Amino acid sequence: MIATPALARVGLAYALVAVALRLTVAAPEHCGAEPSPERFRAAAEDGVAWIVANQRPDGSYLYEWRPGAGASPTYNRVRHAGVTLALYQAGAVEAADAATGWLTARLEHRHGWAAVAEGSRAPLGATALLVAALAERRAGTGDDRHDELLRSLGAFMVAVQRPDGGFTLGWDLAADRPDTSGTSRYYPGEALWALARLAAAFPGEGWDGPARRAADFVATRRDEVENVAFPPLNDHWGAYGLAELAAQEPLPGEWLAYARLLHGRFDLLVRNEAKRRDSGPASVLHGPARRAAALGTWVEGEAALWRLAQQEPALADLADDALGTAACGAGLLADRQVHAGPREERGAWFTDGVTRNDDQQHAVSGLLATAAGLERP
Amino acid sequence: MTLVRAALVLAAVVNGPAAVPLVVGLPGGRRAAVTAVGLAAAAVGAAAALSGPLLDALDVGVPSAQISAGALAAVGGLLAFVNGSWGELARDGRSGLVVPLVVPALAGPGPLAVAVALAARHGTATALAAAAVAAAVTLALVVWTPRRPWGPPLAARLLGAAALAGAVELAVEGVLGV
Numbered sequence: 050m051i052a053t054p055a056l057a058r059v060g061l062a063y064a065l066v067a068v069a070l071r072l073t074v075a076a077p078e079h080c081g082a083e084p085s086p087e088r089f090r091a092a093a094e095d096g097v098a099w100i101v102a103n104q105r106p107d108g109s110y111l112y113e114w115r116p117g118a119g120a121s122p123t124y125n126r127v128r129h130a131g132v133t134l135a136l137y138q139a140g141a142v143e144a145a146d147a148a149t150g151w152l153t154a155r156l157e158h159r160h161g162w163a164a165v166a167e168g169s170r171a172p173l174g175a176t177a178l179l180v181a182a183l184a185e186r187r188a189g190t191g192d193d194r195h196d197e198l199l200r201s202l203g204a205f206m207v208a209v210q211r212p213d214g215g216f217t218l219g220w221d222l223a224a225d226r227p228d229t230s231g232t233s234r235y236y237p238g239e240a241l242w243a244l245a246r247l248a249a250a251f252p253g254e255g256w257d258g259p260a261r262r263a264a265d266f267v268a269t270r271r272d273e274v275e276n277v278a279f280p281p282l283n284d285h286w287g288a289y290g291l292a293e294l295a296a297q298e299p300l301p302g303e304w305l306a307y308a309r310l311l312h313g314r315f316d317l318l319v320r321n322e323a324k325r326r327d328s329g330p331a332s333v334l335h336g337p338a339r340r341a342a343a344l345g346t347w348v349e350g351e352a353a354l355w356r357l358a359q360q361e362p363a364l365a366d367l368a369d370d371a372l373g374t375a376a377c378g379a380g381l382l383a384d385r386q387v388h389a390g391p392r393e394e395r396g397a398w399f400t401d402g403v404t405r406n407d408d409q410q411h412a413v414s415g416l417l418a419t420a421a422g423l424e425r426p
Numbered sequence: 427m428t429l430v431r432a433a434l435v436l437a438a439v440v441n442g443p444a445a446v447p448l449v450v451g452l453p454g455g456r457r458a459a460v461t462a463v464g465l466a467a468a469a470v471g472a473a474a475a476l477s478g479p480l481l482d483a484l485d486v487g488v489p490s491a492q493i494s495a496g497a498l499a500a501v502g503g504l505l506a507f508v509n510g511s512w513g514e515l516a517r518d519g520r521s522g523l524v525v526p527l528v529v530p531a532l533a534g535p536g537p538l539a540v541a542v543a544l545a546a547r548h549g550t551a552t553a554l555a556a557a558a559v560a561a562a563v564t565l566a567l568v569v570w571t572p573r574r575p576w577g578p579p580l581a582a583r584l585l586g587a588a589a590l591a592g593a594v595e596l597a598v599e600g601v602l603g604v
Contacts, residue, residue: 313603
């Protein structure tokens with residue numbers, strides 16, 4: 050071979066970069082055991098079993114558990130609503146109804162609406178997720194007993210929607226006006242989905258207008274308003290909302306373009322998670338595994354985008370990718386679940402020695418949605 | 427990334443003018459240059475065609491492949507921009523057709539990685555078409571770059587800068603997944 054000093058330097062530079070890439074960006078990705086809907090459903094059932102086994106007699110949930118330290122005294126009503134949603138998605142109606150009873154006993158009723166109260170405020174997110182949960186119950190059981198409540202909760206969401214389609218934080222109960230003390234990155238997506246579900250449940254009642262305004266805000270302005278450093282925000286609630294709206298009407302090109310970007314974000318997050326290991330250089334270079342609440346939302350998001358792609362021809366090309374990424378994330382979730390120990394541990398997902406009920410919520414929702422996608426012919 | 431842009435990025439990363447100092451020492455002149463570019467195009471095309479099995483074997487996803495290709499293309503672009511060539515002739519004034527002209531000069535890690543990433547993201551047909559166009563552009567540049575002392579280094583540096591821009595686009599495409 051005729052080698053020159055310049056070529057030797059070129060070769061060395063490429064070799065060093067290639068090694069660095071293999072350790073970092075191009076590290077092997079492992080998506081857990083072979084993906085199968087049966088395995089994912091079994092993991093979801095175990096997660097539901099954890100939620101139900103640790104539910105309090107009054108319908109509230111075990112919020113957070115650390116072996117050796119026990120249960121945390123804190124609580125979060127937004128997460129209570131979210132866990133209840135997951136139970137309805139899993140068909141655990143009895144346990145979910147008990148949780149719904151706990152939450153509806155803590156509603157604030159004024160100005161013709163109803164909202165979940167937490168202290169001196171009524172956070173939008175809790176109400177939105179309660180709407181999603183009750184809509185899920187209605188769709189799954191055919192029971193319309195909560196229809197008037199759904200309309201009242203919906204009226205609250207409309208009351209706190211801004212002219213730009215975004216939302217305030219909720220309601221300041223002490224001052225009796227919209228809570229404009231800040232904004233939330235994820236409440237708009239939650240409200241979008243909730244309003245879209247109301248539009249589906251009650252066609253012709255005018256819920257579609259606020260839902261479309263929320264979708265337009267989420268797809269075209271939210272990331273800028275919330276100063277998201279590297280958009281798009283990984284908003285699985287937004288993905289849920291767009292998929293729900295697409296079932297009712299074709300979506301504008303701008304929203305579909307946003308959905309495509311959202312798929313890219315979830316895909317990158319899941320693929321990076323698939324590079325993480327418990328030992329070896331990867332554990333140092335790629336950091337520790339993210340908690341199930343995070344990974345679960347990415348799986349939920351991809352599964353929702355897969356459903357969206359089934360309905361929108363312009364996104365048909367990303368359907369297989371989205372379901373594949375969801376399956377990768379679901380495989381990681383199934384691998385990381387705890388399967389032994391006392392009832393506070395068995396069926397849960399732990400990170401840094403602690404589990405929180407939304408770890409189980411998002412994991413269960415993601416596993417079920419992915420299983421449903423894989424089972425579809 | 428459109429077919430035209432893909433072809434231009436690939437041509438910039440291959441950087442024919444940077445290989446001119448090696449071409450000069452080839453017996454057979456332009457005919458040899460055509461052969462070299464043809465062999466390099468075949469190597470790049472093979473990389474594109476084998477993209478799927480290769481990434482499967484390495485357990486690397488498409489976004490990671492794109493970001494990696496962007497990094498390798500950036501390395502090549504930077505080297506070409508700084509050095510102005512892929513190398514110089516040996517002391518006896520000779521050069522090798524396959525080594526070092528085809529590999530690692532024309533069909534080096536950068537072009538091969540870019541071909542793999544293009545095929546993974548945009549399909550094998552698009553990547554092969556881009557490789558064919560890039561080969562034609564490369565041959566034209568190798569043959570017609572002015573043989574003044576400043577000609578090849580200037581062209582190489584311009585293409586190196588273009589390769590850096592293309593590398594950023596590839597990496598961003600990988601991050602955004604679009």
